[in-house]
Amino acid sequence: MSGADPTAADDLDNLSLEEMDGQIALADGVGETRGGDPSQGDAADGADASADAAISFHSLLRPVSGRYRNTTGGLQLELRVDVDRTRPMKRVSGDFFVTSGSTTSYFGSFTVNSPSITSTATELTIKGLGSFTWAAGAPVIQVTIPRRTIFQPQAPATLRFFRTNGTPGAVYVCAFESIYFRTVRIETDRVSDVSTPVLASYNTGSLPSGGPARSLSVVSAYAEAGIQMIPTAGSNVINVAEAGGTWSNAELHASMQQHFTLWRDQPQWSIWQLVAQNHEFGSGLYGIMFDQQGKQRQGCAVFHAGIGGTTADKLRLQLYTYVHELGHGFNLLHSWQKSLANPPALNRPAALSWMNYPWYYPFGNSSGNAAAYWANFPFQFDNEELVHLRHAFYNNIVMGGNNFITGSALGRDVLADSLRDDSGLTFTLSTQPRSFALGEPVVVELALSTYDPRGRRVHRWLHPNCGLVKIVIQKPSGEVVGYEPLIDHLVGENETVLSPGEQITDSAYIGFGKDGLTFDQPGNYRLRAVYAALDGSQVLSEMLDLRVRYPVTAAAEELADLFMGEEQGTLLYLLGSDHESLARGNEAFDLVLDKHGKSDLAQYARLVKGVNAGRTFKTVDRDMANGVVVRSARPEQSASLLSAVASSGVLDRVSNEMVLTHLAAAQSLAGNPEAAAATLGRLSAKRTRSPK
Amino acid sequence: MRLNVNLRDGFQNDTVTATVNGKEVFRKTGVRTDLTLSFAAAFEVEVEEPTVELGVAIAGGPHATREIRVQEAPFVEVSVAEGRLEIRASAEEVPMM
Numbered sequence: 001m002s003g004a005d006p007t008a009a010d011d012l013d014n015l016s017l018e019e020m021d022g023q024i025a026l027a028d029g030v031g032e033t034r035g036g037d038p039s040q041g042d043a044a045d046g047a048d049a050s051a052d053a054a055i056s057f058h059s060l061l062r063p064v065s066g067r068y069r070n071t072t073g074g075l076q077l078e079l080r081v082d083v084d085r086t087r088p089m090k091r092v093s094g095d096f097f098v099t100s101g102s103t104t105s106y107f108g109s110f111t112v113n114s115p116s117i118t119s120t121a122t123e124l125t126i127k128g129l130g131s132f133t134w135a136a137g138a139p140v141i142q143v144t145i146p147r148r149t150i151f152q153p154q155a156p157a158t159l160r161f162f163r164t165n166g167t168p169g170a171v172y173v174c175a176f177e178s179i180y181f182r183t184v185r186i187e188t189d190r191v192s193d194v195s196t197p198v199l200a201s202y203n204t205g206s207l208p209s210g211g212p213a214r215s216l217s218v219v220s221a222y223a224e225a226g227i228q229m230i231p232t233a234g235s236n237v238i239n240v241a242e243a244g245g246t247w248s249n250a251e252l253h254a255s256m257q258q259h260f261t262l263w264r265d266q267p268q269w270s271i272w273q274l275v276a277q278n279h280e281f282g283s284g285l286y287g288i289m290f291d292q293q294g295k296q297r298q299g300c301a302v303f304h305a306g307i308g309g310t311t312a313d314k315l316r317l318q319l320y321t322y323v324h325e326l327g328h329g330f331n332l333l334h335s336w337q338k339s340l341a342n343p344p345a346l347n348r349p350a351a352l353s354w355m356n357y358p359w360y361y362p363f364g365n366s367s368g369n370a371a372a373y374w375a376n377f378p379f380q381f382d383n384e385e386l387v388h389l390r391h392a393f394y395n396n397i398v399m400g401g402n403n404f405i406t407g408s409a410l411g412r413d414v415l416a417d418s419l420r421d422d423s424g425l426t427f428t429l430s431t432q433p434r435s436f437a438l439g440e441p442v443v444v445e446l447a448l449s450t451y452d453p454r455g456r457r458v459h460r461w462l463h464p465n466c467g468l469v470k471i472v473i474q475k476p477s478g479e480v481v482g483y484e485p486l487i488d489h490l491v492g493e494n495e496t497v498l499s500p501g502e503q504i505t506d507s508a509y510i511g512f513g514k515d516g517l518t519f520d521q522p523g524n525y526r527l528r529a530v531y532a533a534l535d536g537s538q539v540l541s542e543m544l545d546l547r548v549r550y551p552v553t554a555a556a557e558e559l560a561d562l563f564m565g566e567e568q569g570t571l572l573y574l575l576g577s578d579h580e581s582l583a584r585g586n587e588a589f590d591l592v593l594d595k596h597g598k599s600d601l602a603q604y605a606r607l608v609k610g611v612n613a614g615r616t617f618k619t620v621d622r623d624m625a626n627g628v629v630v631r632s633a634r635p636e637q638s639a640s641l642l643s644a645v646a647s648s649g650v651l652d653r654v655s656n657e658m659v660l661t662h663l664a665a666a667q668s669l670a671g672n673p674e675a676a677a678a679t680l681g682r683l684s685a686k687r688t689r690s691p692k
Numbered sequence: 693m694r695l696n697v698n699l700r701d702g703f704q705n706d707t708v709t710a711t712v713n714g715k716e717v718f719r720k721t722g723v724r725t726d727l728t729l730s731f732a733a734a735f736e737v738e739v740e741e742p743t744v745e746l747g748v749a750i751a752g753g754p755h756a757t758r759e760i761r762v763q764e765a766p767f768v769e770v771s772v773a774e775g776r777l778e779i780r781a782s783a784e785e786v787p788m789m
Contacts, residue, residue: 281731286789289728306787321789328728337701337727357730359786405727459775468775488704492754493775532774 006075006096006107007161007169008137064124064145065226067181068157068174074099075107079159079174080181081143082390083117083126086224089383090117092126092143093391094159106267108133109393112141122147129164133393135477135521138162138169180228181390184269184399186218186326187232189259191247191276193240196308198275199318204379206312210352211378218273221323221354225381226390227330232261238274246278247301249290256291256299265295267400271329273322274301277308287321289328295400300325316374323354331397332385333405336360339538342406343472343482344530345384346538353382423537424452425498429471429529432652435547437556439563441572441604442511442519442546444471445652448504448531448539455499457534462506468532471510476523476548484514486573495534507654512569520564522550559601562588572604576612578619578631603650607659610641614666635670639663646679657683693762695737695744696785701725702772703732707751712737712744729788748777 063084070077076097082089093111097104115128127142138161146155154176161169190198201220205213214220219229236259243251252274257263260272279285279301287302302325307317333341335356336349350362352373361373381389388397395401428447436442446462446469461468464485471483498504511518519525525548529541551557562568567585571577589605596602613634621629642663646656660683668676699708703723710718718735725732742763748770749755756777760768765781772778 281734281788282785284785284787285729286787288789292726292728324789333727334730337730340727357787357789461775534774536774 005134005137006077007110007132007139008163009169060149060151062148062150062152062154063179064147064154064157066154066179067177067183069177070159070172070174076104077159077172077174079143079157079172080390081126081145081157082181082226083124085179086226087380087383087386089387089390091115091387091391092128092141095394106394109395110136110141111391111393115141119147131474131480132477133479135523136161138167140164140166178228180223181226182269182397183228183230184222184271185232185262186229186271186273187260187262188273188275189236189238191238191240191243191274193245193277194275194304194308195277196304196314197310199315199322202312202315202319204316207316208375209379210376211380216319216379218319218322218326221319221379222326225386229326232270240277243276246280247276247303248280249288249292252276252288252290252299252301253293260299263298265400267295267395267398269398270298271326271399272299273326274299276301276303278305279303286317287325289325289404291329292404296403297329297331297401298399300329319379320354320358327355327381327385328404329399330389331392331402331404331406332381332388335382338384339470339530339532340405341482342484343480344470346530346540347536348382348384351382352377353380353385355381355385423533423535423539424450424456425458425531425533425537425539426451427529427531427539427541429527429541429544431544431546434545435549436519437559437601438519438522438548438551439560440548440601441509441563443507443509443652443655444527444529444544445505445507445654446529446531446541448498449502450498450500453500455497457495458498458504459534460494460496460504462504462531463508464510465508469529470532471508471527471529473510473518474526476521476525481515481518483510483518486513486570505654507652507658509572512566512573516566517564517569519546519548522548555596555599559592559596559599562592562596563601563604571608576608576610576615578612578617580619600648600650603645603648606641606645607651607655610638610645610659610666611662612638613641614638614662614669633666633669635666635668638666639670639672639675642666646682693739693742693766695739695746695760695762695766695768696734697737697746697748697768697770698734698786699723699725699732699748700769700771701730701732703750706753706772708733709749709751710735711747712739713741714745714747731788746779748779750777 065082065085065088068079068081076099077094079094080092082091091111091113092115095109096107098107110130110132112128112130115126118125124145124147125142130136130139130141132139140162142160142162143157145157148155156176157174159172159174163169201215201217203213203215204211222229238255238259242255256272262270263272283305285303286306287300289297289300291297291299302321307314307321332355335351335353336347338345339347349360358370358373361369363372365372426449430445431442448458448462450456459468464471464483465487467488472480473483474480525546527544527546531539533539551560565585565588567582568588571582571585589608592602592605616633617631619629620627642659645651646659646663651659660679664676664679667679697710703725706723707721708723709716717737720733723732739762743759743761745757746760746768747755747757754775754777756779758779760781765783767782767785769780769786770777
């Protein structure tokens with residue numbers, strides 16, 4: 001069952017009859033729609049019939065947002081609808097789980113980020129294209145919920161999947177479960193030497209703030225975000241002798257494993273918060289999410305040496321710290337560090353959020369930056385964080401799921417548009433073709449220009465290897481990943497003043513990185529790049545849509561197989577290598593040249609082999625007297641291969657210029673200065689003709 | 693007088709050295725920012741002069757120097773941002789959470 005696609009009616013064939021019963025039915029009318037709470041299902045007709053009467057009592061209609069569940073059968077669905085109640089993010093999302101016997105495992109998640117929402121007197125309909133953690137066969141999602149008055153029970157939600165051509169997929173009827181999108185159990189333990197009370201609540205009207213005055217506790221602060229925190233009965237008092245007075249992170253982790261009643265080394269909606277007095281870093285450390293071992297993000301601690309007390313400012317600081325550290329447990333980064341998430345998001349240093357540092361707030365008043373922050377802070381998460389808390393894919397948020405920072409910025413469509421961009425810079429991301437054969441190396445061209453008539457000082461490091469440009473990729477499955485170069489380059493200063501009409505360009509092969517092959521499945525991809533400018537601006541490119549084609553011939557399939565290996569990816573990234581660990585990759589490229597030498601993809605094999613042949617290649621060998629085996633450059637071979645590449649027209653402009661540079665060097669080394677000069681002449685002509 | 697230096701954002705498995713008035717006072721390899729705290733490493737130096745020149749360098753990367761008035765602003769934060777080292781001094785310790 002775990003391999004079936006829960007969105008597609010076709011895959012229902014894989015379900016047993018028992019699994020079918022009471023769980024899923026086809027949307028085309030062949031089957032009967034079932035599931036959800038039978039008693040509520042029976043009441044639905046009556047609710048619809050009385051809807052006309054409810055129109056005149058519109059304010060008495062129940063909001064529909066919250067968590068729904070289809071619990072029958074082997075496939076469980078948790079559905080989250082977020083269209084009304086507090087700060088609606090206008091989304092739906094869900095997680096599928098597979099139950100087999102007495103075990104339940106996570107299957108996958110989906111979210112609809114920009115649905116159309118229509119409401120009639122009788123029904124609310126939410127529809128849009130979903131993003132999925134798997135390759136969904138029926139990716140269009142429609143949720144319908146009958147409207148009910150406050151005198152009636154919440155209606156179930158019906159989730160229908162459709163293929164992109166409109167063919168119905170699977171249908172799930174989900175009973176209403178909670179007004180909260182997630183429910184988390186929290187255990188708060190205290191260390192014996194804590195000399196001030198554990199925070200109960202803080203009245204936000206006690207001191208100037210940016211929101212309405214209300215009494216907030218940890219539980220109610222999260223409730224406002226749509227997260228239900230249920231305190232457990234644990235509440236141990238831990239002897240400070242366990243830590244010998246001050247706590248190290250290792251001691252905190254060991255104490256969590258010993259005292260956290262619910263602790264298990266697996267993903268689960270449970271978190272432990274320890275109220276302690278002193279960390280070994282001193283009283284300047286207010287709190288820490290220390291759990292970065294094994295299944296991470298299950299524990300955090302706050303330290304009353306810095307935040308303890310009963311004055312209003314201390315209570316405010318306690319509330320802030322308690323909520324902030326738990327936020328890390330939900331995989332939220334600091335507001336000014338969102339770009340360090342994987343995949344990255346925009347930094348928001350001015351965010352009035354639980355996840356900022358008040359003292360880092362960039363706007364000050366006469367009393368300082370922190371005072372200005374507190375005066376404006378409404379005691380809430382910002383919208384992007386709410387999207388994450390409510391709709392992030394399961395493993396990106398559940399405690400014990402993905403490691404800290406992985407997936408911490410999800411919930412957005414690749415990278416959100418800047419609300420304002422005064423950088424004066426334009427950053428473009430492009431590829432020569434928009435459609436690639438499966439296995440074909442994807443090389444992107446990056447270009448930076450300015451529209452500021454005064455010019456702008458910029459750095460020239462456009463290649464993702466240098467760490468100042470990040471590329472985010474949404475895969476056909478909906479999964480969003482940040483491209484991680486195989487090798488990070490530490491770069492120094494390389495600045496220039498860019499004038500209008502000038503352009504800095506580079507190209508980068510992004511088909512292979514630390515996470516392996518990037519474009520490993522056919523389908524549509526969305527890419528966006530972000531350039532970190534010298535003034536801190538993050539300049540976004542436009543979205544770039546690419547398609548990776550299904551191989552439709554035997555030759556295309558064989559070529560895909562020959563290119564889609566880790567070793568081939570490494571060779572393309574390195575532009576060739578003699579190393580024996582990459583021998584199979586080189587053999588694959590030899591086969592490409594032998595069997596498919598006239599194909600466009602063969603030019604990439606020639607590129608790799610041609611550049612490498614032009615090098616003197618040194619291999620460490622301890623058996624040799626000097627410890628190194630030197631293979632001399634083969635300039636004739638290099639020139640032959642690269643000449644073919646340069647005249648093929650397959651490569652992008654920047655890559656082709658790189659090829660001409662290597663070709664000229666090889667020709668020169670081969671003792672053919674006339675040819676080298678001619679090649680450099682071609683290079684110069686290309687640059688002259690290139691748009692600035 | 694004690695100069696308190698915290699290495700904060702942006703360190704990625706770096707080798708960091710620091711000098712006070714040209715004399716090396718700190719060297720550490722594998723300096724990496726813990727993103728839960730925005731903290732990588734810290735060191736303290738006893739100084740006698742009211743004003744010193746603090747230099748910080750990443751091996752193979754950027755370096756920066758700044759004059760620090762230790763009596764007035766003994767708490768120093770060093771971060772890497774956009775490939776540059778930034779040194780900030782303040783009168784009070786900047787908290788972490």
